[in-house]
Amino acid sequence: MTDSLAPAPLTLERMRADVADLLGEPPEAVGDDDHLMDLGLDxxxxLGLVLAWGNTGIAxxxxHLAEHTTLAGWWQVVQKLQARARVDA
Incomplete structure (x- = not known):
């Protein structure tokens, strides 16, 4: 039985869309290896993304994100945290 109130896992597509939204760009404008600060992310x-994405059930x-400058780097971090959350559950 699954918990219908459990948060949906964070996906790369959601991360890309959320970043693009903050930048006022379409999601396809944010590449996996683009330097996010060069695109205008501050x-x-x-911090706002961390708070929003933390609501998906990962710590x-x-x-975690400050150590990386690309969406690909952030996605690797999220995948590790999601795997850890599954083990801890």
């Missing part, structure tokens, strides 16, 4: 916006912290 630390306050990253995401600002420092």
């Amino acid at each position: 630390s306050m916006r990253v 995401l912290e600002f420092g």
Whole structure:
């Protein structure tokens, strides 16, 4: 039996869409290996993403994302945290 109130897992597509929305761009404008700060993402916006994405059930912290500058790097972090959350569940 699944818990219908459980948060949906964070996906790369959602991450891309959320970043693009903050930048006022379409999702396809944000490439996996683009330097997100060069696209205009700043630390306050990253903090907002951390808070929103943390609601998906992973223990995401600002420092996790601050160590990486690309969506691909962030996705690797999220995948590790999701795997850890599954083990801990």
